Amino acid sequence: MSEHKLRVLLVDDEPLANVELRRLLEAHHAVLEVVGVCEDATAARDAIDRLSPDVIFLDIALPDESGIGLLASLDPSPAVVFVTAFSEHAVQAFALSAEDYLLKPVNAARLDQAVARLLTRADRATPEPRDLRRPLRSHERIFLHDTNARLWLIAVAEIMLLEVAGEGTRVLFGRGVANSPRSLRAIEPRLPDDAFFRANRSQIIALKYVRQVHPWFAGRLKVTIDGGIEVFVSRRQARALVSGLSL
Known part of the structure; x- marks a missing residue:
């Protein structure tokens, strides 16, 4: 079990x-600590x-933006558990790597x-041995x-x-x-900073293979890499x- 309380x-x-x-959540006070409460995105x-x-316990229906939209815009994101009255958004939620989906x-x-499930995730996130954290070089x-x-x-330079x-x-x-078998989050620190770029929550691109960049909706970018593969860069990462x- 993780040695500290999850915030x-x-x-x-x-x-x-x-x-x-x-x-x-008070029943889990030994492992969880509520550090804040918000009513909009x-x-x-x-x-x-x-x-x-x-961890964020997140509703779907917020007054200024949907919880799905909020999660999609976070990069990186804390673990998210959706808490909602709407069952129909579960597929979207899990596609965005939500940890769980609770119905009211x-x-x-x-x-x-x-x-x-959150505690299991925290245990999986323990630091890796030092030799596996060393940054790689392109060659x-x-x-x-x-x-x-x-x-x-x-x-490493072959990765697109x-x-x-x-x-x-x-x-x-x-x-x-x-x-x-390693997560993208675990791999990212090993990639050369000058050669790779995190486009969004789920994808990292190699800059040398970028062929086209186009403005896209809501401040995002559409990037085309070798082979005609299209990757959408989140608004924050586009900047x-x-x-x-x-x-």
């Missing part, structure tokens, strides 16, 4: 819902920056399951497995795109596609990309 932020525009969820973004929560009124036993070669259990030995695939990472390179590559 929790509650986001729901119904004050009574926040009060009730906070009451239910704007306040939630500010609280995330100030409080650095480990929240059942205590079901909440217990969600908390157990170095690494081993990757593909879906047919073949083993590839490739140079990395993206979330379940709990692991799908790696696209010039000669094929391979998979790593960083333009700033970093401008004279």
Whole structure:
């Protein structure tokens, strides 16, 4: 079990819902600490920056933006458990890597399951051995497995795109596609900073393979890399990309 309490932020525009969820979470006070409560997405973004929560319990229907939209815009994001009266958004939620999806009124036993899942996630996030954290250089070669259990030995410079695939990472390179059991978040610190760029919550691109960049909706960018593969850069990351590559 994680040695510290998980810091929790509650986001729901119904004050009574926040009060009730906070009451239910008291049963887990030994492992969870509620550090803030917000009633809209704007306040939630500010609280995330100030409080650095480990977990957000997030409603779908917020007055200024949907909870789905809020999660999609966070990069990186804390763990998110949706708490909502609407069952139809579950597929979207899990596609955005939500940890769980609770329906109102929240059942205590079901909440217990969600908390157990969060604690398991926290345990998986323990630091890796030092030699696995060392940043790679572009000329170095690494081993990757593909879906047919073949083993590839490739140079880091061959990698074009990395993206979330379940709990692991799908790696696209010039000669094929391979998979790593490690998460994208665990792999990212090992990539050369000057060669790779996180486009959104689930994808990292190699800058040398970018062929076209186009403005897209809501301040995002559409990037085309070798092979005609299109990747959408989040609004926040679009600003960083333009700033970093401008004279």
